[in-house]
Amino acid sequence: MTDEFDDLLKANRRYATSAPRNFDGYAHAGVAVVTCMDSRLQPLEMLGLMLGEAKILRTPGGHVTEDAVNGCILGVHLLRVERILVIAHTRCAMAACDDAEMRRRVAEASGRDASGLSVGATTDQEAKLRADVTLLREHPLIEGTAQIGGFLYDVDTGLLSQVC
Template identity: 75%
Template structure:
């Protein structure tokens, strides 16, 4: 093996000396957050929560993918989730164009054909957020068991605004 990840393993050794332990895996604040994979977002911190209080599901654009839906269903039915926040954000690459544009950019960056990939890009960020909230809220394994809201996070101000 090479040493590509050695710095991270070393950091993990430091972390392990004080890492929180004895968590039970429940969402103790009853919260799940579906948000983007963007590294500017700190989902727990943006809503004043701490480790062990929420389930965090990250996808490109914060869209409700099949995996995110499954995570929410598990959270609501097995892990004490009672509120789900779907959070989009400003300056999101997934709102900068459509899948064709992103595929073209990936092809250009990689030098390989990326056509046909489905990222879920959508320049109508608010419309997509509303559709994702409706999808979650209407699912028979979530409806009546958890409240679902759509929010938008501004990466410049740190403020979260409820959209739906």
């Protein structure tokens, strides 16, 4: 064991004294959110939701990856999800370049071969958002089970707008 995580473990001990308990794991507001891993985004707060009301799936760029699809399938069939929001955001690194450029940046930063990296980076953020929403709407295990929408969150204003 090392001490690189001691500060976080100490904070966790404080948290544990008042941590919410006795949740059943369902999405009580019937909501699932696929959004970016960006630390500027607070998915529950931006939608006026509380702990226990939504399932949150985070990916680079808020893209609908295979894991996100799986989470949505489980959500609609087992966790009471009735609405899925796919939320991209302004000033996202995944919308500032394409995968080739992202691979170059990672290789440069790491000094390692990043040729196998695929994160779905694209400068056409709206087209990617529309494609991700279509993917969920037309998936055979999701189609007809939930309302699905694509949204853009403005990190400067805090406002969310529906794209599709």
